[in-house]
Amino acid sequence: MKITPLAIPDVLLIEPPRYGDARGFFSEVWKRSALAAAGLVVDFVQDNHSLSREAGVLRGLHFQRPPHAQGKLVRCSRGRVLDVAVDIREGSPSYGRHVAVELSAENWRQIWVPRGFAHGFLTLEPDCEVLYKVDAEYNREADGGIAWDDPALGIAWPLPPGGPILSDKDRAAPRLSEAAPIFPKGSW
Template identity: 80%
Template structure:
């Protein structure tokens, strides 16, 4: 396995080894001991799986507030996405900045989105399936989001806004400047 810190160093690109032969391939996509040897020690409690039928489905930007904030390890098992992590930790030198990374079934990469970040993704192929592990269970009471198209975030989504398919929740999410800081300095 290989771990590469991104432009915001707490966001990590994880590349599992994949061993192939004429039958197909084998990969250990999560191995606690191998990742711990590289300094990654998240403890996961829940796996989530989503299917997006069309190109242009945008899910996000979501997060859970403390005390049930979540870190997410995201990977694609079919299709391709642009995966985005936005730093929403008040006082962070990268507050309001984001990391965007293409994840696909072909490139086999995974993105670690730590607590204190909003997360979202845009499907780039039909019938895209995303799996992600989280280190805290889903909690409806602390579930929140910010607008995917907040101009301050300056995320370069590769599909025009009229081509994006959103849930009602995501369509009405507030801008980052319009919410109380979800992760005040020292809260994580």
């Protein structure tokens, strides 16, 4: 399993090996010992699975407020998505910066999005399935989001001509500068 820190070193690109033959392939997509060897010790408590029927569906940028914050191990098992993680940890040297990685069924990459980051993705083709393991259960009262199109974040989403397909919640999310400190210094 190849594990590489991205431009924000707390966010990791994880590339599990696939072993194929005439029948198909086999892959260990998560292995506690391999992640621990890279310094990532995590106890996953919930698996999530989403299906987006159309290209141009944008889900995000979402987070869970402390003390219900979630770290996520994200992969795309069908289709292609642009996956984005934004550092929202107040006082962090990379506060307000993001990393973006294409995840697909073909490239088999995964991304580790730690606690203190907002997360989202844009589907690049129809019928995309995204799976992610989280290290804390979902809590409705802790659910939050920031605007996917906040100009201060500078995310170059490859949007379709008509713009993204959004939920009402994502359409109404505030800019990062308008949100109260989400992960204040000392909470991360």
